[in-house]
Amino acid sequence: xxxxxxxxxxxxxxxxxxxxxxxxxxxxxxxxxxxxxxxxxxxxxxxxxxxxxxxxxxxxxxxxxxxxxxxxxxxxxxxxxxxxxxxxxxxxxxxxxxxxxxxxxxxxxxxxxxxxxxxxxxxxxxxxxxxxxxxxxxxxxxxxxxxxxxxxxxxxxxxxxxxxxxxxxxxxxxxxxxxxxxxxxxxxxxxxxxxxxxxxxxxxxxxxxxxxxxxxxxxxxxxxxxxxxxxxxxxxxxxxxxxxxxxxxxxxxxxxxxxxxxxxxxxxxxxxxxxxxxxxxxxxxxxxxxxxxxxxxxxxxxxxxxxxxxxxxxxxxxxxxxxxxxxxxxxxxxxxxxxxxxxxxxxxxxxxxxxxxxxxxxxxxxxxx
Amino acid sequence: xxxxxxxxxxxxxxxxxxxxxxxxxxxxxxxxxxxxxxxxxxxxxxxxxxxxxxxxxxxxxxxxxxxxxxxxxxxxxxxxxxxxxxxxxxxxxxxxxxxxxxxxxxxxxxxxxxxxxxxxxxxxxxxxxxxxxxxxx
Numbered sequence: 001x002x003x004x005x006x007x008x009x010x011x012x013x014x015x016x017x018x019x020x021x022x023x024x025x026x027x028x029x030x031x032x033x034x035x036x037x038x039x040x041x042x043x044x045x046x047x048x049x050x051x052x053x054x055x056x057x058x059x060x061x062x063x064x065x066x067x068x069x070x071x072x073x074x075x076x077x078x079x080x081x082x083x084x085x086x087x088x089x090x091x092x093x094x095x096x097x098x099x100x101x102x103x104x105x106x107x108x109x110x111x112x113x114x115x116x117x118x119x120x121x122x123x124x125x126x127x128x129x130x131x132x133x134x135x136x137x138x139x140x141x142x143x144x145x146x147x148x149x150x151x152x153x154x155x156x157x158x159x160x161x162x163x164x165x166x167x168x169x170x171x172x173x174x175x176x177x178x179x180x181x182x183x184x185x186x187x188x189x190x191x192x193x194x195x196x197x198x199x200x201x202x203x204x205x206x207x208x209x210x211x212x213x214x215x216x217x218x219x220x221x222x223x224x225x226x227x228x229x230x231x232x233x234x235x236x237x238x239x240x241x242x243x244x245x246x247x248x249x250x251x252x253x254x255x256x257x258x259x260x261x262x263x264x265x266x267x268x269x270x271x272x273x274x275x276x277x278x279x280x281x282x283x284x285x286x287x288x289x290x291x292x293x294x295x296x297x298x299x300x301x302x303x304x305x306x307x308x309x310x311x312x313x314x315x316x317x318x319x320x321x322x323x324x325x326x327x328x329x330x331x332x333x334x335x336x337x338x339x340x341x342x343x344x345x346x347x348x349x350x351x352x353x354x355x356x357x358x359x360x361x362x363x364x365x366x367x368x369x
Numbered sequence: 370x371x372x373x374x375x376x377x378x379x380x381x382x383x384x385x386x387x388x389x390x391x392x393x394x395x396x397x398x399x400x401x402x403x404x405x406x407x408x409x410x411x412x413x414x415x416x417x418x419x420x421x422x423x424x425x426x427x428x429x430x431x432x433x434x435x436x437x438x439x440x441x442x443x444x445x446x447x448x449x450x451x452x453x454x455x456x457x458x459x460x461x462x463x464x465x466x467x468x469x470x471x472x473x474x475x476x477x478x479x480x481x482x483x484x485x486x487x488x489x490x491x492x493x494x495x496x497x498x499x500x501x502x503x504x505x506x
Contacts, residue, residue, distance in 0.1 A: 068451050069451065074448055074449050075421065075422060075423070075448035075449075076417070076418060076421050076448045076449075336449060336450065336451065337450060338449055338450070339415070340415040340416055340417075340449075342416070343414075343415040343416055344415070
């Protein structure tokens with residue numbers, strides 16, 4: 001390893017923005033697997049030691065493609081006390097929250113127990129992760145709020161977990177992943193949407209997951225870069241399914257957040273859906289309005305990875321269609337494709353839109369005073 | 370253009386780098402197999418501390434299926450987004466027209482010459498018998 005750090009590596013960036021911001025996609029990590037044991041019944045601790053965790057995908061544990069950097073993370077994000085990137089609250093405060101004036105940070109833990117074949121184990125692991133989020137993060141720093149992680153492939157146990165956490169101010173959304181066993185509009189996932197709607201919690205759909213299907217619609221690709229851009233294709237399938245299965249019609253107060261899959265594709269997907277819906281609506285009579293209406297009313301978008309067209313006007317055109325009131329700023333800390341708050345939005349945005357983009361929309365959606 | 374003494378040559382072995390701040394500018398000096406290179410330690414993309422990244426080579430391809438890997442240890446890869454720059458020139462390989470890291474020439478001078486310079490005494494205890502790595506900016 002030929003990496004060498006400055007001694008002051010964690011020091012605040014001089015470019016940090018001074019106005020308060022929300023960061024709607026932060027990934028806390030566990031230093032060790034045993035960190036979860038205090039929240040897991042002995043039965044499941046033993047199960048993990050003996051049998052491990054089995055995902056739906058046909059490969060061994062771990063992601064199907066090696067990531068660009070260790071743990072897919074910034075190389076300067078290793079905590080000084082050791083452990084993986086994102087595993088230290090004090091270092092996260094020093095490197096992310098303090099210098100960037102983060103007023104609200106939404107935690108989205110990954111590799112949690114979602115999307116594994118043993119549904120009882122999945123439910124137990126997700127519940128343990130939720131307890132761990134309170135103990136280690138949200139109770140120790142009031143700026144941080146957690147997402148309720150649920151065993152997504154078993155809608156009923158997922159709904160039970162949501163109902164148990166409902167009303168707990170440590171949590172501000174329900175977390176799903178984009179790659180699942182079936183497209184996200186299918187009936188098996190409806191209990192999740194029902195419980196989330198009842199609890200008044202948005203449902204975030206974060207890129208990734210281990211659903212067992214190829215990670216592009218046309219099969220397994222050769223390169224990690226194809227997986228990266230494949231997230232938007234996967235999210236488009238999920239969104240089309242949510243609209244066309246009638247999820248938004250059935251749950252009109254449901255709010256969905258599309259996390260880490262871009263947003264530049266949203267207008268064209270909506271235009272295509274509207275066009276074919278006009279011709280084929282008799283196939284899906286439960287979709288009573290043009291698909292774009294559901295999308296614009298019930299969907300929010302996190303910004304990272306922020307689209308970066310050559311002409312900033314192109315970006316502004318897309319955002320204008322989506323709405324400046326629909327974007328939620330996110331860094332994706334500590335992951336390697338992190339967006340730096342002070343550098344991500346081109347000049348030429350008025351103060352109201354800028355404030356909404358960086359903070360206002362998130363506070364409103366997540367109910368933070 | 371002022372000369373700044375970085376270190377005595379025998380305290381700056383090959384394969385290491387030194388981080389310093391000169392006139393408020395974050396700079397890193399590399400010793401690559403006895404050659405010295407200086408770069409601004411700030412990525413022109415989103416501002417990360419560029420010089421904390423790993424040193425890699427340059428993968429290039431004339432045609433799909435043919436891969437050439439050169440400049441081993443001479444390409445710095447940003448610790449955040451992996452953007453690659455040539456430490457000899459600061460040139461970017463993904464968008465050389467728009468992005469370039471400021472490069473600072475660094476070289477070795479005999480102790481007898483640096484001890485005469487006006488900026489020496491404050492920064493380092495000069496031993497006249499040694500050679501020193503010097504950067505100009």
